[in-house]
Amino acid sequence: xxxxPSSQLDSTHYDNWLTAQAKSRHPSAIRALFPLENKPGMxxxxxxxxxxxxxxxxxxxVSLKPVSPGAPHPKLEINAGxxxxxxxxxxxxCGLPRLHKFVSDLQNHVHGRRCEAGEDxxxxxxxxxxQDAFTKACAALIEQGDYxxxxxxxYTGAIPxxxxxxxxxxxxxxxxxxxxxxxxxxxxxxxxxxxxxPKLVYTVPTGNNPSGASAGKQRKVDILNLARKHDFLILEDxxxxxxxxxxxxxxxxxxxEKQLGGERGRVLRLDSxxxxxxxxxxxxxxxxxxxxxxxMDLHTSAANLQPNSTSQAIVQALFAHWGxxxxxxxxxxxxxxxRVKRDAFEGAAAKHMSDIASWVTPTAGxxxxxxxxxxxSNEVIKERAINNGVIALPGVVFYPTPRVTPYTxxxxxxxxxxxxEEAFKRLRRTVxxxxxx
Ligand code: PMP
Numbered sequence: 001x002x003x004x005p006s007s008q009l010d011s012t013h014y015d016n017w018l019t020a021q022a023k024s025r026h027p028s029a030i031r032a033l034f035p036l037e038n039k040p041g042m043x044x045x046x047x048x049x050x051x052x053x054x055x056x057x058x059x060x061x062v063s064l065k066p067v068s069p070g071a072p073h074p075k076l077e078i079n080a081g082x083x084x085x086x087x088x089x090x091x092x093x094c095g096l097p098r099l100h101k102f103v104s105d106l107q108n109h110v111h112g113r114r115c116e117a118g119e120d121x122x123x124x125x126x127x128x129x130x131q132d133a134f135t136k137a138c139a140a141l142i143e144q145g146d147y148x149x150x151x152x153x154x155y156t157g158a159i160p161x162x163x164x165x166x167x168x169x170x171x172x173x174x175x176x177x178x179x180x181x182x183x184x185x186x187x188x189x190x191x192x193x194x195x196x197x198p199k200l201v202y203t204v205p206t207g208n209n210p211s212g213a214s215a216g217k218q219r220k221v222d223i224l225n226l227a228r229k230h231d232f233l234i235l236e237d238x239x240x241x242x243x244x245x246x247x248x249x250x251x252x253x254x255x256x257e258k259q260l261g262g263e264r265g266r267v268l269r270l271d272s273x274x275x276x277x278x279x280x281x282x283x284x285x286x287x288x289x290x291x292x293x294x295x296m297d298l299h300t301s302a303a304n305l306q307p308n309s310t311s312q313a314i315v316q317a318l319f320a321h322w323g324x325x326x327x328x329x330x331x332x333x334x335x336x337x338x339r340v341k342r343d344a345f346e347g348a349a350a351k352h353m354s355d356i357a358s359w360v361t362p363t364a365g366x367x368x369x370x371x372x373x374x375x376x377s378n379e380v381i382k383e384r385a386i387n388n389g390v391i392a393l394p395g396v397v398f399y400p401t402p403r404v405t406p407y408t409x410x411x412x413x414x415x416x417x418x419x420x421e422e423a424f425k426r427l428r429r430t431v432x433x434x435x436x437x
Pocket of ligand 1: 128131132157204237239273274279283284
């Protein structure tokens with residue numbers, strides 16, 4: 001049964017958001033004809049596909065290791081045959097079909113939305129990590145001079161692409177749940193009539209990079225309602241979604257769009273396997289309105305042709321082996337790993353820094369956003385701390401324009417408990433040195 005939601009944003013609405021660059025892209029002459037190659041009896045002289053007889057790969061074998069004691073660790077075989085042939089060749093722009101299908105089922109399982117059979121009006125595309133999706137989303141949505149609502153502080157890796165696309169940043173203050181809905185409402189309610197309105201809000205809602213903050217359900221509902229009221233999109237960059245430590249994961253913006261009822265089609269969600277499988281495997285995906293995903297795919301077909309398909313084949317084999325439950329068990333183990341790291345790291349911070357720094361305990365992700373008892377963390381962190389043998393990022397890099405801030409971002413993903421203890425001793429010494437004590 002087809003049940004197209006009556007409240008899906010009209011497809012012409014996206015014309016207001018898509019950039020001239022996105023609208024001027026055309027399907028690749030070759031890729032547009034790829035589906036016809038599968039027609040029975042067709043002889044294809046179409047693409048410059050290298051002949052697979054010349055590829056020196058017979059099989060791909062991946063040995064799994066247990067991430068926690070007792071977990072199974074078999075070998076995955078991607079044997080000569082259609083899977084390997086597809087993975088080694090030029091193939092679908094939006095991702096290997098079987099991986100695409102798994103991700104579609106996963107999004108349905110986790111976020112309660114299904115994109116097949118016309119049940120919901122959105123699309124999915126596999127990308128080379130979520131940064132790739134982010135770059136293409138910026139190119140599709142941000143025009144020179146467009147206002148973009150961002151968290152303050154914001155993921156430092158988001159600043160360059162948005163800047164290059166021509167964004168004018170509107171910083172929204174954050175609290176312990178990330179972007180403040182109250183401040184966002186204030187900004188939007190007072191937005192001058194004669195000024196072009198912001199097109200989108202960019203947010204990292206779980207285990208925020210850098211602040212560690214996670215938005216609760218009500219916060220997301222409030223921001224989603226503001227998006228509806230003021231007609232802007234939500235770019236939900238959520239690579240730490242599966243690294244939620246205690247209790248249930250808060251519904252994503254993408255899920256809430258449906259749960260709340262009313263109109264859909266405002267959320268472009270970015271997922272990543274970097275933090276739970278491997279960052280080098282470069283697999284992520286974007287889920288959102290068909291018009292935007294199509295624009296991103298046209299970008300891919302011109303810029304990369306396709307996301308790395310041997311990586312996709314490995315992830316596809318792994319997902320087929322695990323199934324959705326196995327994947328969710330795995331990410332639960334990974335989240336547990338980082339929860340233990342957080343506890344140890346925070347314990348060391350409490351021991352060495354509590355009189356000279358403050359922070360909010362992160363409930364997801366990898367970051368502690370430390371407010372040092374000094375005016376300018378840059379003065380402490382940039383050179384002095386390095387000279388004393390500890391590297392962290394000064395808060396200044398998480399703002400689009402330079403400023404003086406007492407914050408610094410510490411990542412607890414790698415440090416052992418011994419390293420954490422030593423790092424905080426060194427940081428403490430550095431703060432006192434800076435203060436001349
Ligand atoms: N967004 C945020 C908020 C991140 O922290 C990161 C990784 N640093 C990315 C995107 C990029 O992740 P990926 O490896 O999936 O490209």
